[in-house]
Amino acid sequence: MAGDLLAEFEWRGLLSQASSPDELAAHLNSGTRAIYCGFDPTADSLHIGSLVPLLALRRLQVLGHKPILLLGGATGLIGDPSFKAQERALNGPDVVAGWVAKLRTQVEAFVDFDCGEQSAIIVNNLDWTADVPVLDFLRDVGKHFSVNAMIQKESVKQRIEREGEGISFTEFTYMVLQSFDFAKLNELHDCTVQIGGNDQWGNITGGIDLTRRMNRQRVFGITLPLVTKADGTKFGKTESGTIWLDPAKTSPYSFYQFWLNAADEDVYGYLRLFTFLQQNEIEAIEAADAASTGRRSAQGILATEATRLVHGDAGLEAAQRISDALFSGEFANLAEGDLEQLALDGLPSTEVDGTGMTLLDALVESGLAQTPRGEVTLGQARKFVQGNAVSVNGQKISDTEAMLARENALHDRFHVLRRGKKLFHLLKWR
């Protein structure tokens, strides 16, 4: 029924490590298995880093398994030290609980909760940890862990060995908690497989060992690759910050643009990781691009597919509408309603009063005059204008004394400000 699931993961580049691959394959191909992945609330939204495991759960469900989405209401209070260079500040219980609620609505969109045996479920590890007495926990769970083995884990080794850093007992304990989750889910929901990012390997194997010791059950782990970029910079960040899944934090337009700007070296790998396109389809795209000289088609396909997965058809349409309008440069041809729609679609916009303002003020007002450090200053606005980086309604302006007059606005109401190649802002006269 499941087909050769691991083979599917393999060609997509989704397989980083797997415990006992042969037995795991047999296990997955011989029935519906409950497979879990945890998501810790470290912010009020997930970002695209979580997209790989989220989509992996969906792929597993499509292939006949039952996804369990675990929200780290408990682990989020502790903080995962895995491969983190520094100890992190603790977040308050109320804050974490609020984030859990937000993540819940977010992850729900990715799996099916009503499809019989494979229906997904959502759990919160706070439910089985909050009321465990410390002494019971230390005796029943802690006894199974060897500190000698724990400090050997690659994930914490650098923290322990690195001069100038350290690790608190709190974070050191994280692995024990996550391992306990696996054992608990095994007991409560017959969960036998855990997936996670490659940085989770240490935590996952900890859970495998604990489940064997506490429940006498054989369970498995799979890790997914951490997405990288060919140029070595961190995946998922742009000049304007992290790419979030929450449309209120990263508009579908920005999300779409993020994928559209993927590097050629990365884009075909991303098609495998972030879309449900089949192997032959992706290979066809690759071949077509190799045969042409201009812009690659892959980025557009990736942006379209990924945006639809996360923001739906409506989000995708909005994103494309804005992109087409802005990058065609044909502002004059846009109808008043079109411009209005762009603002509704998520193009950043600001309303201003009066009959005119200086260009520099407009750049500050709109937030476009942002320094590399993230501050918005008049001086930076001046630098941009002097550096020929600013255009208004498609016209480059390099005069720092320039005024924006309402009478020159498109449809008497709009100025489209552009700073650099890719940053736009709509100024609306009230």
Added chain:
RNA sequence: GGAGGGGUUCCCGAGUGGCCAAAGGGAUCAGACUGUAAAUCUGACGCGAAAGCUUCGGUGGUUCGAAUCCACCCCCCUCCA
């Protein structure tokens, strides 16, 4: 509790009384080139048009003058107990 090392502008990291708004690298931003790429080149990179103002863990002090010296405090790391 004892001994030692350390906290510099987003990050790493020089700087040990004036020439320091603070070397160098990275990241970031802009321009040119281009495909809304990559690579490369150029410029910017505390605030300010400028004068000047505000920065080097914190608070006081010494001095004409301090990131640099002194005192106390906070935080981090290593080793010992």
